[in-house]
Amino acid sequence: MDLARFIASTKHLLVLTGAGCSTESGIPDYRSPGGAWSRHKPIYYSAFVRSEEVRRFYWARSYRGWPRFAAARPNGAHRALAALESAGFAHFLITQNVDDLHQEAGSRNLVQLHGRNRIVVCLECGCEFPRAEVQERLSELNADWLTAAPRLDPDEADFAPDGDAAVAREVVGDFRIAPCDRCGGVLKPAVVFFGESVPAGKVAVAMARLDEADALLVVGSSLTVWSGYRFARLAGERGIPIAIVNLGPTRADSLASLKIDARCSDVLSAAVAHLTSYSAADPKSRSFLTALGTT
Secondary structure, eight states: OOHHHHHHTOSSEEEEEOGGGTGGGTOOOSSSTTSGGGTOOOOBHHHHHHOHHHHHHHHHHHHHHHHHHHHOOOOHHHHHHHHHHHTTSEEEEEEOOOSOHHHHHTOOSEEETTEEEEEEEETTTOOEEEHHHHHHHHHHHTHHHHHHOTTOOGGGSOBOTTSOBOOOGGGTTTOOOOOOTTTOOOEEEEEOOBTSOOOHHHHHHHHHHHHHOSEEEEESOOOOSHHHHHHHHHHHHTTOOEEEEOSSOOTTGGGOSEEEOSOHHHHHHHHHHHHTTSOTTOHHHHHHHHHHOOO
16 A cells, blocks of 8 residues: 555544654754764753753753754645645644744644744743744854854754754853843743653643544654654554654554655655645545555
8 A cells, every 4th residue: 555545545634743754854853873862962851940051051052053943944745744734635733843844834733742942931931932032132142152162153063853953062151041031030942851741731632633533644753752652552552544654663663554664755745746636525536546546
């Protein structure tokens, strides 16, 4: 069975995406060879909250990596998934990504499990600020730091999926952190850090959509992290067909009815080119596509 046929055979397709969906936009994943975890370890929530030194290290890395992260644009995989939604083939999308590229491509029915890196929240008063504004404040506070650290070229940085980049520890000590301009509290990007729980409300929304689904399509995720794997495991337990498009193995390969080891954009674009020439709402078109089984 190919992907177009799999999608056409569903009425309530749930899509789950991970970092591999955004690698072709210039945002790396964590676990592939050469991925972010092979170069530097992430900062944990408990350490960020507890230590000003850790916060300074985080924000220096984030400051360095932000220009490249902010410049990322949707790739063929994002556009294909948005097209599937628009054509009525995909009913909801759960993403583990924090880059907003699904929305920029046109997806509307989705939940971002791990939050949004383009928003910053104050841990004291709860106020939210655009990440771009915080970048401007950091630039004002650290003009001398940039001059003293000429090695900080964002185009040459080790880069992570959440937008931070490697910074030598010897240059971090002089970096100045921007406090909340409302209450002076600690600012944190509105993303789920390692060691932090996914908000219960988001999990509830995703679970409700899984309850409605008659098929699950996993795109660009190894499903190593429980926050994503749980949906595949539950789908498998319920007998819901699963298709996986990912470069390399995943934790749910044994549960999949269809596994395609290839670049997400190539596979999805080919499937969408075929599917969207038909009406998703027309049962005759769906029956034809299911029988045809070609991309």
